[in-house]
Amino acid sequence: MKTYALFLGCNIESRLPGYGEDAERVLDALGIKTVRLRDFSCCGYPLKNPDAGAAALAAARNLAVARARGLDILTLCSCCHGGLTTSQWLLQNDPAVGEKAAAHLAADGLEYAPDVRVRHFLNVLDEEAGTDAIQSRVKKPRPGVKVAVQYGCHLLRPSRVTRVDDPFEPTVGERLLAAAGVTPVAWERRMDCCGAPVLFLYPDDARRLADKKIASAADAADELATVCTYSYLFFQSRMREKDPALSLTTPAGVLALAMGLKKG
C-alpha cells in the first residue's frame, strides 16, 4: 500500500479536527498510510472568487510540497478537493498561470509539480481498500440507522476535473456506508447546493437553501453525513437554530463508529 499526504485543509485543521482524526484511523485500519505535512497551506478554493491566479498559486504550492516528499495528495474536504483539482487543471492548461506560479515557487525553493495526483478519501477507500474489507472490519453495524450523504458540489463537478464519481448520480459514498452497516437513503435535495458560497452577499438565499436541504435530509434520514466542510459548518450553524431530528456527521465519522475506532 502506498502512503498519501493527507490534506486536511483549514476547516478540518481548526474547526473540525475530529473529521481528520476519524479519517486517519479508518485509513490506518484499512492499511492505507497517511502523513500530515506541516508545510501544506490553504488549498486555494477561498481565493477563486477574487482571483483564480492566487488560488492556482496556493494549489501549486501544495502540489510542490507533496512532490518534495514524493507523495500523492489525499483530500477529505470537498472544496479542498475541487479547489486543488480545478487549479491543477488551470496550471496545466493555461501556460501564463503556470509560468507565474512556477516563478513564485522557484523563489521559495520549491519544484513546480502540476502532475502530482490528488485523490479523494472516498475513492481511495473504494478502490484501494474496497467495500469487502470495510465490511469485514465492521464491529458495530447499525442497520436501523438511515444516513443521508451530502457530497458537496465541488467534489463532483466539474466531473472531468475532480474525477470522483458521476456528477449527478454519485454512489461511492452510499456504497461505502452500506458496507459500514448503516442504511444509506435517497433524499430529495441530495444534489442541491447548500448555499454556503453566497452567504456573505445573499444571506437570506443561502439560509433558505440550507434549510431546505436540512429539512429534506431530516425527512428521509436519522443522520446527515457531510463530506464537504463548508456544508458541515453551514448546516451546523443552521441546525443550532432549527434543531431538527437529525444528527450531523461525516462519512469518515460513520465509518470510524462502525469500525469501533471512534474516540471516547
Place this chain on the structure above:
Amino acid sequence: MDYSAYAYAALAVFLAGLLVRAWGWFSSKTGPVAGQVSAPRRVLAFLRGIAGVAGSPKLLRLFTAFFADVVFHRRLFAESRLRWAAHLAMYFGFVFLLLFHAMGTWFTVPLAGVDYARTSPWLFLRDAAGFLVLAGAAAAVLRRFPGPAEPKAPGAAFKDAVALCAVFVILFSGVVLAGAKIVSRQAFDLMAMDYAGVYPGDEEYDALLSFWVKDFGMKSPGVSPPFDPDALASGEELSAVSCEGCHSAPVKSGFLSFAVSRAMAPAAAFSEAAKLPFVLFWVHVLASLAALAAVPWTMLFHVLAAPLSVLANAVMDEKSLPANVSTRQALEMDACLSCAICSAHCSMAPAAAWYQNPNILPADKLAALKKLSRGKALSGGEQARLLEGVAVCTECSRCTVNCPAGINLKDLWECFLAKLADEAPPEAALAGPLGFLAVAGRGGGKPRDADLLSRHARRLSSALFPERPPVDPDMPLEIVPDRGFRESMADSPLSGTFSKCFTCEMCTNACPAVAEAADVEEELGLAPAQVIRCVALGRSVEARTAPMLHKCLTCYRCQEVCPSGVRVTDILGGLKNQAAAAVRRGSTGRAPASPADTEAAA
C-alpha cells in the same frame, strides 16, 4: 563607586513605563468593548477575572502554562531547536545574572554572604551565566546569516539588532571589566592596603604580590617567576589571613574573566593607564541601567508582556468577560516579539505573495493593527490593504497555535475584521467562501460583528453591481469593440470556450440560482446563457456587473450539462475576478478596464 542615584533613576523610568503600558491596556480603544467600558471598570473586571481563577481548576492550567510555555518555551522548541536553544541560553543566563549578580544584594547575599561575588561557586556561576548569554546571542546573530528564507516582521531586523547590541555591550563590558581587574595592579594595591595593611615597598607587600601573581592571575611589570620560595610562603600565609575570606574561589573558576585576563595580560600596563577598570565599570553599570529603563519602552518589553500573554490565554476562554478580552488584546499587541513564526505557518502565505500585500501575513498584520489601535490615521487605500489582509484569512488558527507568546491572533483578526469592515472601503475577497467563514466559520459569531459585516456586504454589493444601463430591447446584435475584452476572454483556455455556445440555454435551465429567482432579470440581471452571450458580443459592462455572477453558487451544474463544452461556471468565475479587481482598485464607477489591465493590476 556609588551608582545608586542612577539606579533609582533607571528604576523610576522603568516603573513609569510599566504604568504607562498597563494604562494603555486598560484604556485601549479596541477589542469587543472598544471604548465602551471605562478603564477603572476594566481594572475591576480584571480583578474579578483574577479572583475567578484563584481556587478554580484553571489554576492548574496556569501552572502548566507557566512551566511549559514560559519557563520551557514549548512552542519555540517545537518550531526550531536552534532558536529554542539560543533563546533559552540567553533567557536563563540573563535571569541568573539579573537575580544573583545585578540584584545580588537581595538574592545572593542572604544565601552566600556579602562577598559571594568572589567565592565558590558564585564566581563560576556568574561566568557560566555570562557564557550562556553570549553563546545564545552569538547563535542568534549567526542564525540571521546567511539568512534562511524565513518570513520577517517589519522592522524586526533593526529592533533585534539593537537588542542584541545591548546584550553584547553589557556582557562584554562585564567580562572584560572582570578580566581587567584580575590583572590590575591598582586594584591590588588598594585591596592590599585596606585589607592586609601592607604598602608598596614593604617586604610583605612584595611577598603577597608574588603569591598573587603566581596563584591569582595578577600581572605586574617586573614581577614574574621564578619567585623566592620563602616569599611565596609568607605571601600565601598573608593571603590566607587577609584575602581569602572573600577570594575563596580559585580565580580560574571564573573561566571567562580569567581567560580574558590572560589575553589582556600583555597589555596590563596599558589597561591601567587607560583606566580600563574604571571606564568599563561605568559602561557596564550604565548600559545595564539604561537597558532596565528601556524595557517598558522598547521591544525588550516582550520579556514581561509575553509571559503575561501566555498566562492570560491559558485561563481565558469564550466565557471570559468582554472587557477582559479587550484588555488582553491590548496586552497581546505588546507581547509580540516580531519573531514572525506566525507568518512562517500562515495558510495564506501564497495569497500574500500573489497580491503582494504583506498585511496578509500575521506578523505584518499585527504590526499594522498595532499602529491602527494606537490611533494612527490610515488613508482609504491603507485601510483597504489592511482589510484585505484581515479578510484573506481562513482562520485556520495556525498563527495562534504556533505563537511562542501565546497570543490569540485569531481572536484579534476577528475583532479587527469587524472594525475594518465598518470603516474601510469594500473588500471583494469577502464575496465568497472567505465571507462565509467570516460570518459562519466561528460558530455563531458576535451579534455586533454580524451587523457590521452585513453592512459591509451591502456596500460591497453596490460596489460590485453599480447602476446598470437599461437593456435596450432593440440593441443591434453586433460585437462591441470593448478595449479587447472579447479577445482577451478568447485567449484563455477557460473563458475561450464561450465561442462554442450555440444558445441552447441548458446552462440556464440547470442553474439553481435561476430556479430560486422569482424574477430573473430583476434579481440576477442576466441568466447564465445571457452572460455567455454578452461575452460573445464583447459587452463587458453588462457581463461584469450582473448580480448573477455573485448569486452563482459555483455548483458547476451549468458547466457539467453544457453539450458544447462551454466552461460556463469558469467563465462566470473569470468575470468575477475582473469585477473583484475593479473593486480592488476602487474604480467600479469609472469605465471598465480591459482584462489585460485587470491582470496587470492583480
